[in-house]
Amino acid sequence: MTVKPKVVLYNPRAVFYTMPLALIAIASALDRERIDVVIIDGRLEADPIGAVAAASRDAVCVGITVLTGAPIHDALAVSRAVKAANGSKPIIWGGWHPSLLASECLDEPAVDIVVTGQGEDTFRHIVDRLIAGESVSGCESGAMKDLNAYPAHDYSLIPVEKYFALKGSRQIDYISSQGCRFRCAFCADPAVFNRGWTGLDPERIASEIEFLHRRYAVQDMSFQDETFFTHAARVNTLADEFLKRDLPITWTATLRADQACRLGESLFEKTVRSGLRRVMVGVESGSQDMLDRLHKDMKLEQVRVAAEMCTRHGVGAIFNFIVGFPGESEQSMQATLALAKQLRRWNPAFETPIFYYRPYPGNPLAEQAAEGGYVFPKGLDEWADFDYVGGRGPWISRDQWKKVERFKFYTRHAWKPGAWRWPLRTASQFRCEHDWYGLPVEKLIVDFVRPPQQVS
Ligand code: B12
Numbered sequence: 001m002t003v004k005p006k007v008v009l010y011n012p013r014a015v016f017y018t019m020p021l022a023l024i025a026i027a028s029a030l031d032r033e034r035i036d037v038v039i040i041d042g043r044l045e046a047d048p049i050g051a052v053a054a055a056s057r058d059a060v061c062v063g064i065t066v067l068t069g070a071p072i073h074d075a076l077a078v079s080r081a082v083k084a085a086n087g088s089k090p091i092i093w094g095g096w097h098p099s100l101l102a103s104e105c106l107d108e109p110a111v112d113i114v115v116t117g118q119g120e121d122t123f124r125h126i127v128d129r130l131i132a133g134e135s136v137s138g139c140e141s142g143a144m145k146d147l148n149a150y151p152a153h154d155y156s157l158i159p160v161e162k163y164f165a166l167k168g169s170r171q172i173d174y175i176s177s178q179g180c181r182f183r184c185a186f187c188a189d190p191a192v193f194n195r196g197w198t199g200l201d202p203e204r205i206a207s208e209i210e211f212l213h214r215r216y217a218v219q220d221m222s223f224q225d226e227t228f229f230t231h232a233a234r235v236n237t238l239a240d241e242f243l244k245r246d247l248p249i250t251w252t253a254t255l256r257a258d259q260a261c262r263l264g265e266s267l268f269e270k271t272v273r274s275g276l277r278r279v280m281v282g283v284e285s286g287s288q289d290m291l292d293r294l295h296k297d298m299k300l301e302q303v304r305v306a307a308e309m310c311t312r313h314g315v316g317a318i319f320n321f322i323v324g325f326p327g328e329s330e331q332s333m334q335a336t337l338a339l340a341k342q343l344r345r346w347n348p349a350f351e352t353p354i355f356y357y358r359p360y361p362g363n364p365l366a367e368q369a370a371e372g373g374y375v376f377p378k379g380l381d382e383w384a385d386f387d388y389v390g391g392r393g394p395w396i397s398r399d400q401w402k403k404v405e406r407f408k409f410y411t412r413h414a415w416k417p418g419a420w421r422w423p424l425r426t427a428s429q430f431r432c433e434h435d436w437y438g439l440p441v442e443k444l445i446v447d448f449v450r451p452p453q454q455v456s
């Protein structure tokens with residue numbers, strides 16, 4: 001019996017249990033008749049380094065997907081351990097951080113090859129060359145290719161049941177498109193995909209989802225697309241396909257507020273009948289001036305319309321906000337807090353997380369920050385220490401940060417349902433109505449009883 005060449009792929013530890021779709025994508029595009037693939041997810045392993053070291057001993061190469069920030073730590077530790085054990089084992093990095101800072105990644109001795117942008121074709125060419133013992137030079141990433149040209153993602157490459165157990169629901173993650181046509185000045189996407197977009201045909205999405213439902217008894221789908229509602233006609237056909245197949249599945253996706261307006265009431269209603277239960281809307285700011293500066297190409301009025309549509313049709317929504325942009329005025333920050341509060345008050349099924357701006361490389365706002373004296377991390381070890389989840393940038397004072405943290409606490413509790421919560425709810429509502437967040441005794445008590453979770 002001939003042993004097939006083996007490829008090992010690694011997903012670094014991260015927050016949450018979203019399925020490692022990037023690795024499933026590049027693995028599914030390999031010729032699996034000829035090549036074995038092992039996916040190792042740091043989040044599922046007690047000893048990720050040991051697991052990769054053991055699996056990669058007889059592998060052709062190790063591929064790692066890398067997000068900016070903490071995942072770099074893990075990616076570096078695994079890469080360095082594999083290199084220390086076998087200096088000639090090719091280590092290939094791909095994904096968002098290498099796509100933004102390729103040459104810095106290549107400066108790391110433990111990284112041999114970096115793939116930027118879409119990875120399916122490039123990775124397949126590299127693996128084929130390595131198996132043939134040929135040089136990989138010339139395997140450059142080409143133009144963005146139509147996703148319909150690739151085979152369906154093979155979820156049997158991962159232990160799907162383990163993810164369900166960790167998520168606490170039979171929810172599958174699915175990606176139906178790549179890229180984004182918009183140009184938000186703070187976002188990594190325009191730099192990586194050059195404002196290109198490609199999406200799977202709706203009939204194909206529906207039949208893949210029907211298959212996944214039958215195979216894994218999936219009850220809920222989380223579309224991980226950057227902007228799921230990009231083409232109304234595609235959304236329309238997809239909703240029709242879901243309805244035709246009568247799939248007992250709910251789903252969630254990202255929605256821009258302007259797209260909600262363009263979708264219109266009746267199509268939105270149809271998506272809800274087809275299972276849409278929650279949307280995630282990047283509002284970013286409650287100040288129109290700031291939205292314009294961010295090139296968000298969206299009006300605050302559209303946020304109100306989107307919120308009303310969700311309320312009318314019983315769809316939950318997460319409206320994401322960011323504060324602490326370079327040069328952001330107190331007034332602009334206040335406008336953001338006011339809008340977040342208004343949305344919570346309108347509909348307790350709305351969540352309004354507020355993040356602090358931290359610049360990613362490769363976009364206009366980050367360039368402006370650098371021109372203003374902001375110093376970016378240098379080298380992978382510094383980037384690994386950059387805390388994107390818990391940290392704040394230098395453009396927000398400690399007092400402002402304290403206020404925002406208290407505001408987040410009180411707006412969360414002021415409209416939280418639950419009979420036994422009434423004392424905290426009443427106190428929080430009083431504070432929110434009067435915009436008074438001083439002496440936060442309730443927060444101190446709750447934080448003492450249930451300390452805020454540390455993100456590792
Ligand atoms: C799921 C997800 C997560 C998951 C990651 C789960 C995991 N697998 O570990 C979680 C929830 C942990 C997460 C966290 C965050 N995320 Co996130 N996330 C996503 C999301 C929505 C989907 C990723 C995905 O699976 N895509 C589908 C796959 C198929 O596409 P892909 O990843 O681009 O992979 C392709 C190529 O990049 C390439 N490729 C990728 N990896 C590899 C590896 C090799 C070897 C090769 C050859 C090629 C290759 O080939 C693939 C196929 O073409 C993306 C947006 C998006 N739609 O991509 C944001 C995104 C990646 N996240 C982003 C951000 C900002 C964050 C957060 C900072 C958000 C926050 N404020 O909390 C955090 C913190 C990350 C951290 N530093 O810890 C940014 C990118 C930031 C960056 N520079 O890394 C994105 C692009 C969203 C955005 N537009 O802002 N995220």
Ligand code: SF4
Binds near residue numbers: 182183187
């Ligand atoms: S923030 Fe969203 S809409 Fe804006 S460019 Fe990025 S992915 Fe596109």
